[in-house]
Amino acid sequence: xxxxxxxxxxxxxxxxxxxxxxxxxxxxxxxxxxxxxxxxxxxxxxxxxxxxxxxxxxxxxxxxxxxxxxxxxxxxxxxxxxxxxxxxxxxxxxxxxxxxxxxxxxxxxxxxxxxxxxxxxxxxxxxxxxxxxxxxxxxxxxx
Amino acid sequence: xxxxxxxxxxxxxxxxxxxxxxxxxxxxxxxxxxxxxxxxxxxxxxxxxxxxxxxxxxxxxxxxxxxxxxxxxxxxxxxxxxxxxxxxxxxxxxxxxxxxxxxxxxxxxxxxxxxxxxxxxxxxxxxxxxxxxxxxxxxxxxxxxxxxxxxxxxxxxxxxxxxxxxxxxxxxxxxxxxxxxxxxxxxxxxxxxxxxxxxxxxxxxxxxxxxxxxxxxxxxxxxxxxxxxxxxxxxxxxxxxxxxxxxxxxxxxxxxxxxxxxxxxxxxxxxxxxxxxxxxxxxxxxxxxxxxxxxxxxxxxxxxxxxxxxxxxxxxxxxxxxxxxxxxxxxxxxxxxxxxxxxxxxxxxxxxxxxxxxxxxxxxxxxxxxxxxxxxxxxxxxxxxxxxxxxxxxxxxxxxxxxxxxxxxxxxxxxxxxxxxxxxxxxxxxxxxxxx
Ligand SMILES: [Zn+2]
Numbered sequence: 045x046x047x048x049x050x051x052x053x054x055x056x057x058x059x060x061x062x063x064x065x066x067x068x069x070x071x072x073x074x075x076x077x078x079x080x081x082x083x084x085x086x087x088x089x090x091x092x093x094x095x096x097x098x099x100x101x102x103x104x105x106x107x108x109x110x111x112x113x114x115x116x117x118x119x120x121x122x123x124x125x126x127x128x129x130x131x132x133x134x135x136x137x138x139x140x141x142x143x144x145x146x147x148x149x150x151x152x153x154x155x156x157x158x159x160x161x162x163x164x165x166x167x168x169x170x171x172x173x174x175x176x177x178x179x180x181x182x183x184x185x186x187x
Numbered sequence: 188x189x190x191x192x193x194x195x196x197x198x199x200x201x202x203x204x205x206x207x208x209x210x211x212x213x214x215x216x217x218x219x220x221x222x223x224x225x226x227x228x229x230x231x232x233x234x235x236x237x238x239x240x241x242x243x244x245x246x247x248x249x250x251x252x253x254x255x256x257x258x259x260x261x262x263x264x265x266x267x268x269x270x271x272x273x274x275x276x277x278x279x280x281x282x283x284x285x286x287x288x289x290x291x292x293x294x295x296x297x298x299x300x301x302x303x304x305x306x307x308x309x310x311x312x313x314x315x316x317x318x319x320x321x322x323x324x325x326x327x328x329x330x331x332x333x334x335x336x337x338x339x340x341x342x343x344x345x346x347x348x349x350x351x352x353x354x355x356x357x358x359x360x361x362x363x364x365x366x367x368x369x370x371x372x373x374x375x376x377x378x379x380x381x382x383x384x385x386x387x388x389x390x391x392x393x394x395x396x397x398x399x400x401x402x403x404x405x406x407x408x409x410x411x412x413x414x415x416x417x418x419x420x421x422x423x424x425x426x427x428x429x430x431x432x433x434x435x436x437x438x439x440x441x442x443x444x445x446x447x448x449x450x451x452x453x454x455x456x457x458x459x460x461x462x463x464x465x466x467x468x469x470x471x472x473x474x475x476x477x478x479x480x481x482x483x484x485x486x487x488x489x490x491x492x493x494x495x496x497x498x499x500x501x502x503x504x505x506x507x508x509x510x511x512x513x514x515x516x517x518x519x520x521x522x523x524x525x526x527x528x529x530x531x532x533x534x535x536x537x538x539x540x541x542x543x544x545x546x547x548x549x550x551x552x553x554x555x556x557x558x559x560x561x562x563x564x565x566x567x568x569x570x571x572x573x574x575x576x577x578x579x580x581x582x583x584x585x586x587x588x589x590x591x592x593x594x595x596x597x598x599x600x601x602x603x604x605x606x607x608x609x610x611x612x613x614x615x616x617x618x619x620x621x622x623x
Binding site for chain 2: 053055081082085086109142
């Protein structure tokens with residue numbers, strides 16, 4: 045399933061991450077997945093939230109840069125080899141995975157993953173064809 | 188090659204020097220008699236007009252300063268009574284009290300001639316339609332360009348500034364071939380025209396842009412965006428207005444009209460005249476101005492003068508585009524740094540049409556200058572990819588080093604995090620005072 049992820053630019057200053065997450069909590073936004081990419085000087089905070097529009101507005105008002113991107117959310121079987129099947133499907137289709145991370149909660153027997161790929165539509169179609177997309181939107185947005 | 192006034196513009200330098208000497212002696216005598224501020228300064232130095240026999244004595248004369256215009260506000264520096272003054276212009280002054288300058292009828296026509304020389308040099312004739320989009324009013328831009336274009340017999344559209352949609356409509360409907368405005372407004376017009384897809388309806392061939400600093404990058408963008416040749420013009424209201432110095436068709440520096448003005452380059456700290464070709468503060472003496480003459484006026488603009496003959500055949504010295512103002516100049520680790528140089532790098536690297544907001548922070552730690560440049564991140568160059576942000580930062584560091592000759596630390600910061608006062612960001616924070 046294609047979902048919206050928010051990417052937030054974080055300056056290299058103490059408390060920036062806290063401030064962003066605080067602002068979201070105050071606005072009543074729930075975070076269902078979060079990943080922090082770090083460089084020496086900066087970070088990019090990637091978020092899956094239940095109310096992307098409200099979250100984007102809240103963060104913009106708080107003075108940070110936010111961009112929305114389309115990413116793939118999928119449920120992998122929480123057992124050995126669960127990820128491998130999916131990664132092979134995408135590799136065979138020559139789809140590049142830029143990064144992936146796991147969601148904070150999980151549905152029984154499944155691990156929920158977020159993938160950023162270079163062609164989200166194509167990836168989504170392939171996963172659907174191969175029945176690897178058994179995920180309920182409610183699961184991903186409300187964990 | 189077309190000249191407006193061939194005799195004056197191509198006068199051999201020897202003859203030009205004699206003319207300057209003659210005019211300088213007369214101007215000094217006149218100012219000594221009529222302008223209290225100048226007389227006092229001459230007296231303090233123990234000088235009388237008789238001590239000034241020609242341009243060789245120029246460096247004996249006292250300097251004059253922008254502050255004088257505030258101290259003698261409004262008319263205290265005028266050398267003519269108000270009945271001879273036909274117009275005043277004033278500048279709002281972004282820092283402090285405004286200043287006022289005056290013009291006699293002769294001053295106005297001399298001004299028009301200076302501007303007209305440039306228009307002729309770049310091929311503008313009576314057949315052209317000149318849209319003047321400088322502001323008309325107390326600011327000198329509008330009236331200066333207007334008079335110059337009228338003097339050559341061109342058709343003038345006195346648009347003044349603002350109302351971009353109407354500007355573009357007028358340009359198209361009236362078939363404007365020449366545009367006069369500030370370079371930043373030209374850039375804005377170019378963008379709007381591009382957005383509306385109207386470029387092929389324009390008849391523009393040239394533009395005369397000045398009154399604010401602009402870079403070669405901006406020039407290239409304006410030329411591309413409007414499909415024109417963009418020429419630089421220099422002036423300041425204390426000396427005349429736009430037209431003190433102008434680019435010719437060779438576009439290799441701006442000719443200072445030396446029959447009316449003597450430029451000098453001095454060391455801004457010691458006041459000493461620097462050798463030919465050196466970079467320093469530009470100083471002007473106006474030889475023929477009647478209502479508001481200046482003697483050795485400190486412009487605070489930093490540039491150099493080039494006395495080599497120009498391809499166009501004009502003998503008048505060329506000034507390089509000022510690289511900054513002396514009061515903006517920073518000395519970091521012994522190297523002169525101008526905010527405008529940093530701006531140019533940002534404009535090139537970030538690929539934006541508007542320079543991102545930035546701030547320079549200089550400090551001294553363990554006897555060494557630290558040099559940090561904070562650049563506000565903007566949505567247009569933020570991507571979800573950490574490598575591309577790293578790349579941007581590295582590129583900024585490299586370009587700053589190659590442009591300035593010293594290394595700076597670059598920090599990408601949140602938008603609007605650089606403090607603004609009155610809408611303008613404070614560009615430089617220097618914390619070195621008192622630190623060894
Ligand atoms: Zn020339």
